[in-house]
Amino acid sequence: MEKIVIIGTGCAGLTAAIYAARGGHQPLVLEGRQPGGQLTTTTLVENFPGFPGGIDGPDLVLKMKEQAEGFGARFSYAEVTAFEPRDGCVAVKADDKWIETRALIVASGAAARYLDLPGEEKLVGHGLTSCATCDGAFYRNVPVCVVGGGDSACEEATFLTRFASKVYLIHRRDKLRASKIMADRVLKNPKIEPIWNSTISEYLTTAEGEVRAVKLKDTKTGVESELEVKCVFSAIGHVPNTAAFRGKLQTDENGYLLKTHATATNVPGVFAAGDVSDHVYRQAVTAAGDGCAAALDAEKYLANLGA
């Protein structure tokens, strides 16, 4: 029987691990499919307090992991696929093995969304991706596009100008949702061309199944046109990673975990932290704050149990 199991190694999970480990609970941290969370797919993080010159996302999570390990947190790459409340504890199925724990912190984050167009699944990795940091360098001196109008889309578009000959920013409205500083950076960059009031209605591929162009649809007039790009970077938001908890932990209509008070969920001993339960702020620093709160709530829960 574990005392505290933490699912996820983004900012929320790792901060929870630092607090729980420093509290002497030697938490078991399950890393899942995307160790390090969304920060591993970003570049410079400029707004995490304490780093005036910014810090690379992957570096930030590595440092957090090192800090948690230093206090005695244990890490396992297992992925959680099922969950059930049991008598006096809860259990998670990780890589086919059930693990029982008194307290569970769910910090499984959220995954990138795609447009939900036909054939999309097969195109991921063949000219369709959600990670400019991971795949941008494959598209040197060719035109690419980014879909979306938020901070992610602006960040991806700006980063891609290092490699691509041209970056089209395709947005369904005529105004960016992104923060002013990020939007200004994009609008001033001569290598980025915004395409307003447009969505992608179809991916056009080569005989080998690689993206060669996209079909655009004007959201105001309905007129369709073709745009030649070698890669589409999807930056249209995220879906929470809560499939393993469906029907057991309460969620909102979009699948985000609901908290009953502080970080507690509807199941005693289960706490939620970070993007898996936050569709409003979704910042590295708010996720870290959430992780801290969840670890403190879990500690208090264990103390009340006398565990």
Ligand code: NAP
């Ligand atoms: P977001 O703010 O939710 O933006 C998603 C964008 O995708 C919106 O512009 C939205 O259009 C568009 N979109 C959604 N569904 C679409 C669809 N089906 N077809 C076409 N377009 C669609 O998501 P995000 O940019 O990933 O940002 C998430 C959070 O992370 C935000 O709080 C953001 O501030 C933060 N973030 C911060 C940084 C940073 O500060 N360095 C970097 C990245 C992200 P509409 O505008 O029309 O809704």
